[in-house]
Amino acid sequence: MRLKEVNHLRAGTTLLGFSRERVQLLGFISLSVSFCDDNGYFMDMVNFIVIRAKSGYNAILGRTTLNSFRMMISTLHLCAKFPTSSGVVTIRGDVRQAIRCFQIVAQLVVDQLDPRESQPIVPQEGVINVTLGGKDSSEIVNISYSMNDKQQAKITALLSAYIDVFAWSPTGLSASTT
Known part of the structure; x- marks a missing residue:
C-alpha cells in the first residue's frame, strides 16, 4: 500500500x-x-x-x-x-x-x-510457551507470563483436555473431520 x-x-x-x-x-x-x-x-x-x-x-x-x-x-x-x-x-x-x-x-x-522446520518457536515478550498433550507432543501454545504457577497449571490442564478442538494445521482440520 x-x-x-x-x-x-x-x-x-x-x-x-x-x-x-x-x-x-x-x-x-x-x-x-x-x-x-x-x-x-x-x-x-x-x-x-x-x-x-x-x-x-x-x-x-x-x-x-x-x-x-x-x-x-x-x-x-x-x-x-x-x-x-x-x-x-x-x-x-x-x-x-x-x-x-x-x-x-x-x-x-x-x-x-x-x-517450523527452519524457524524455532521463540517465546514472545510477556508470554511463555507451553507444550500441550504430553512431552512427545509438538503442539505449543503461548500463555501469559503474568499468571501465577497455579493459574498456569489450571489453564494448561484445560487446554490439554481440549487439545482436539484446536486446528493445528490445515491438514489437521481435514483429517479430524473425515
Whole structure:
C-alpha cells in the first residue's frame, strides 16, 4: 500500500501468518474507510496492523471492523450488506479477482508448507510457551507470563483436555473431520 514509515506506530511483536510463518509487525495505522453504493454510504476510522508479507490481499477486515459497520458477509455470494440511514448498502465482489486471490494464497501455502522446520518457536515478550498433550507432543501454545504457577497449571490442564478442538494445521482440520 506504500504507506510512509512516519505514519506507523511501532510494534515490537510478531504474528503467526496463515501458513504458520512468523510475520514481524511494522506498526499500526488508522485510516478512514468508506463503503457505498447507490443506496448510501458509511465511513469510519479503522485501525490496521501493518505487516510486510506475501499475500493475495491488501487489507483484511476483522470482526471488530465488520461489527462497527454492522456488516453481514456472504462469502458464498461474494457479497457484503449493511444498513445506513438511507437504505441497505450492498457491496458485490468480483468472481475473477476472488479466484485470483485464492490462487495466490494457495501457492503461498504450498511454498511455505512447514516453516517450523527452519524457524524455532521463540517465546514472545510477556508470554511463555507451553507444550500441550504430553512431552512427545509438538503442539505449543503461548500463555501469559503474568499468571501465577497455579493459574498456569489450571489453564494448561484445560487446554490439554481440549487439545482436539484446536486446528493445528490445515491438514489437521481435514483429517479430524473425515
